[in-house]
Amino acid sequence: MSERSPAPGGLALIESLVNTLDIEAGADALDSAEERARLGLTEEELPGARELRESLRAALLAHAGHPPHGPVTPLGELLARAPLVVTVDPSDGSAALAASDTGPLLARVAAAVAQSLVDGTWTRLKACEATTCHWAYYDRSPAGRGRWCSMQVCGARAKMRRYRAAKD
Numbered sequence: 001m002s003e004r005s006p007a008p009g010g011l012a013l014i015e016s017l018v019n020t021l022d023i024e025a026g027a028d029a030l031d032s033a034e035e036r037a038r039l040g041l042t043e044e045e046l047p048g049a050r051e052l053r054e055s056l057r058a059a060l061l062a063h064a065g066h067p068p069h070g071p072v073t074p075l076g077e078l079l080a081r082a083p084l085v086v087t088v089d090p091s092d093g094s095a096a097l098a099a100s101d102t103g104p105l106l107a108r109v110a111a112a113v114a115q116s117l118v119d120g121t122w123t124r125l126k127a128c129e130a131t132t133c134h135w136a137y138y139d140r141s142p143a144g145r146g147r148w149c150s151m152q153v154c155g156a157r158a159k160m161r162r163y164r165a166a167k168d
Contacts, residue, residue: 004149007138010112011125013039017049017109018056018127018136041105049105052078056109060127060136064146069127069134082110 007015017039020029029035030046030053041049055075058068083100084107097114099107116122127134128149139146 004137004140007125007136008121009115009119010108011116011121011138013112014056014109014125015136015138017053017105018060020053023134024132039105040103040108045105052106052109057127057134057136060125061129061134063123064126064129066127066129069131078106079110079113082107084110084114 006012020035020039021027022029028050030039030041030049036043036046039049051073054070054072055078058070058072059075061067061069083104084097085100086095087098088095096118097111099111101107113122116125121138124139124144125136126139126146127136130149133149135149137146137149
């Protein structure tokens with residue numbers, strides 16, 4: 001739905017995962033074998049991927065100051081299961097948290113969250129406040145107060161609703 005450019009670094013994976021569900025249309029891209037392959041998921045990993053997606057969505061809604069969209073497993077509980085290792089670059093000594101295996105989606109997401117914490121970008125990844133949307137987007141606004149994934153769609157709808165309510 002969003003016309004915004006993708007989130008930076010590993011946050012693009014999280015944004016992409018959250019946006020596999022189009023709430024308004026009721027379409028779940030994870031039902032597609034192509035989408036599962038793009039994310040490196042098997043059919044058996046689908047329930048866990050959906051649980052992770054909705055926990056991420058709840059965290060992104062919290063970044064935007066909104067309550068969870070429904071009952072979900074806390075993201076911290078899921079990420080605690082991720083196999084991560086500390087890597088050290090021998091050329092410059094820089095260290096990072098990385099997935100111990102590049103396969104599991106949970107580990108790749110946990111590594112992306114960890115890196116975004118270091119970069120200071122984690123709280124800029126948000127979910128649209130529109131209840132029919134909740135699309136993930138990266139807030140590049142100077143003050144970090146973005147509210148909608150798209151000003152032309154979700155933002156315009158919200159403003160029109162407020163305008164109509166004020167006229168009544």
